[in-house]
Amino acid sequence: MTEVRYAEATRTYPGTEIAAVDKLNLDIGDGELLVLVGPSGSGKSTALRMLAGLEPLDDGSVYIGDRDVSDVRPRDRDIAMVFQNYALYPQLSVAENMGFALKQQGVPKEERTARVRETARTLDLEPFLDRKPKPLSGGQRQRVAMGRAIVRRPAVYLMDEPLSNLDAKLRVQTRTEVAELQARLGVTTVYVTHDQVEAMTMGDRVAVLKDGLLQQVDAPGTLYHRPDNIFVAGFIGSPAMNLVDVGETRPLKLGDASLELEGEAAAVAGNGAGRLTVGFRPEALRVVADGPLKAQIRTVEDLGSEVFVHVTVDHLGQSIPLVAKMAPPFEGELEDTVALQIIGTTHVFDGGGLRISSSRAGLR
Amino acid sequence: MSQADAAVAVGERRWVNQVLGLLAWVTALLFFFPVFWMVLNSFKTEQDANASPKFFFTPTLDEYREVTKSTSGVLSFSEAYTNSIVIVLVSTLIVLLLAIPAAYALAIRPIHKWRDALFFFISTKFLPVVASILPVWILARNFDLLNTRMVLIILYLGVNLPLAIWMLRSFFQEVPHELIEAAEIDGASLWGQLRSIVLPLAAPGIAATALLCVIFAWNEFFYAVQLNPVDGSTVPIWVTTNISTRGDFLAKLSAASVLACIPVVLAGWIAQKRMIRGLAMGAIK
Numbered sequence: 001m002t003e004v005r006y007a008e009a010t011r012t013y014p015g016t017e018i019a020a021v022d023k024l025n026l027d028i029g030d031g032e033l034l035v036l037v038g039p040s041g042s043g044k045s046t047a048l049r050m051l052a053g054l055e056p057l058d059d060g061s062v063y064i065g066d067r068d069v070s071d072v073r074p075r076d077r078d079i080a081m082v083f084q085n086y087a088l089y090p091q092l093s094v095a096e097n098m099g100f101a102l103k104q105q106g107v108p109k110e111e112r113t114a115r116v117r118e119t120a121r122t123l124d125l126e127p128f129l130d131r132k133p134k135p136l137s138g139g140q141r142q143r144v145a146m147g148r149a150i151v152r153r154p155a156v157y158l159m160d161e162p163l164s165n166l167d168a169k170l171r172v173q174t175r176t177e178v179a180e181l182q183a184r185l186g187v188t189t190v191y192v193t194h195d196q197v198e199a200m201t202m203g204d205r206v207a208v209l210k211d212g213l214l215q216q217v218d219a220p221g222t223l224y225h226r227p228d229n230i231f232v233a234g235f236i237g238s239p240a241m242n243l244v245d246v247g248e249t250r251p252l253k254l255g256d257a258s259l260e261l262e263g264e265a266a267a268v269a270g271n272g273a274g275r276l277t278v279g280f281r282p283e284a285l286r287v288v289a290d291g292p293l294k295a296q297i298r299t300v301e302d303l304g305s306e307v308f309v310h311v312t313v314d315h316l317g318q319s320i321p322l323v324a325k326m327a328p329p330f331e332g333e334l335e336d337t338v339a340l341q342i343i344g345t346t347h348v349f350d351g352g353g354l355r356i357s358s359s360r361a362g363l364r
Numbered sequence: 365m366s367q368a369d370a371a372v373a374v375g376e377r378r379w380v381n382q383v384l385g386l387l388a389w390v391t392a393l394l395f396f397f398p399v400f401w402m403v404l405n406s407f408k409t410e411q412d413a414n415a416s417p418k419f420f421f422t423p424t425l426d427e428y429r430e431v432t433k434s435t436s437g438v439l440s441f442s443e444a445y446t447n448s449i450v451i452v453l454v455s456t457l458i459v460l461l462l463a464i465p466a467a468y469a470l471a472i473r474p475i476h477k478w479r480d481a482l483f484f485f486i487s488t489k490f491l492p493v494v495a496s497i498l499p500v501w502i503l504a505r506n507f508d509l510l511n512t513r514m515v516l517i518i519l520y521l522g523v524n525l526p527l528a529i530w531m532l533r534s535f536f537q538e539v540p541h542e543l544i545e546a547a548e549i550d551g552a553s554l555w556g557q558l559r560s561i562v563l564p565l566a567a568p569g570i571a572a573t574a575l576l577c578v579i580f581a582w583n584e585f586f587y588a589v590q591l592n593p594v595d596g597s598t599v600p601i602w603v604t605t606n607i608s609t610r611g612d613f614l615a616k617l618s619a620a621s622v623l624a625c626i627p628v629v630l631a632g633w634i635a636q637k638r639m640i641r642g643l644a645m646g647a648i649k
Contacts, residue, residue, distance in 0.1 A: 052545075052549060053549075054545050054548070054549075073548075074545075074548045074549045075548060075549065075550070075551040075552065075553075077549075079549060080549065080550075081545075081546065081549045083542045083545075083546060084542075085540075085542060087540065087542035087543050087545070087546040089543060089546075089547075089560070089561060090565070091564045091565065100547070100550050100552075100560075101549075101550035101551050104550055104551035104552050104556060105551055148550075152550075
């Protein structure tokens, strides 16, 4: 049983004022695959390195199981890490790379060889055991790096963007393999990525970080459908959620059309004062034959299975971009004037960016 | 891509490259010729060596026999060689033993104020050797170190150490940091990280550094002649003993010089093989 817990964990790099990771509180369950996601500089890698012991804590603690490991050396934390560039030892063969940690632990040679062989078999690495890492392909090197972590049978796996050096197709394939492998091994895993698709598809739960602050940690579906704030709403999902600043006017208006929220949300959003932002996913916005909101087509992205229609709308005297997701075939040309309707969930965020309601809505 | 392919880059004129190549050869031959002439002279008799320059002669090893013959009361070849080998090996070994941890502390886990430390090391080389000789001589005399191997070992150690630290530091910096972190997580101790990761990867750099230390210590003349004129003298001093004020000595001196050059050339050859092997391994990016 290995849970991982960050308790008020803080790290400020020397010579900087702002904490790279600021009072992080996060509980990771036994056997869970938790994905840390965020843009560059969000502190996700730092958070992982704090757990690895490669980055000291300035405040707070990190627990692995019941043990406070804040001041424990990396080698005594019973963790294995997969690095972005794999960090394979170039002078050692694949087998020696995989067996390196076992050798350090003083595992007898026969057992070491057996364990390396067994792991190599599960990862299809047996033909390469005697080779050096250099001539291997990116995918093979990535598997060696995974194998080096797996063979140790540690309490926690740490993965720092392990797929980002692979080409797009291999990345999708490996993504599934890694998730399956993790589920089979049942070892608690913390996985860092900047790719939100990776985060959504792999994580049992996903923690979104921005500027060193934890924004939300939830199951992928929850992050997508009930984002806590504007940042999460905009970060998760591709293309991003349409976010429109509707100002302080009530009732809510989008361009010339009025935005009518259903249920309690109408009261919540309608009664409050202050600036509001509404957000709706591309799939909630439709290009329709006749509708209340007029727009101009900017670009049409036809992906075959779906079509993203990028339009501009006149709103509060400005031209703002919106994206609608349509089922093919889509008939429409650049510069065409079309009508829009919202059919789906619309989120309302307050002036501080926090979500105050989510409900079905429509334009009238 | 072979060197011949690499020689002509796109847009360059072939004849320009040929002229430049020819120029390089001429320069190289100009530099090499004195060495070649020295080797040639060493196989001549004194008469041949001192006659008008000739390429064709009956080679003889007489002068080699002559210079390696030991005469009592004079610094002998074997004595000088033994002294030099001991002084060079011991000083270089200690230099590496001290410089490797120092370079590690400056490159891989930079200590507080590492810039100041680095500057301090190199600042010890600012003082001209001549300016230091009097205090060094007095100290050596007071500690009873004149005419001993120890005094040269200490001095060569001191002279080579700053250079070695600077060189090794830059080579250690080339070792990807993730590798050291990976080793750290994999359970390697500080010594384990150094032995299994840093040293093998920086081996070409270490070989280059050791080579420079060996070359300096082997060739050093000024300290040796000032401090060890009687005992504990090194090969460069022995070479000068073959200069005679009476008669011809060109062939003899050439033979002595060739013997003095051989170990350095050998060391260079061995280090070069090590360096190329390391580079071919792709250890250093």
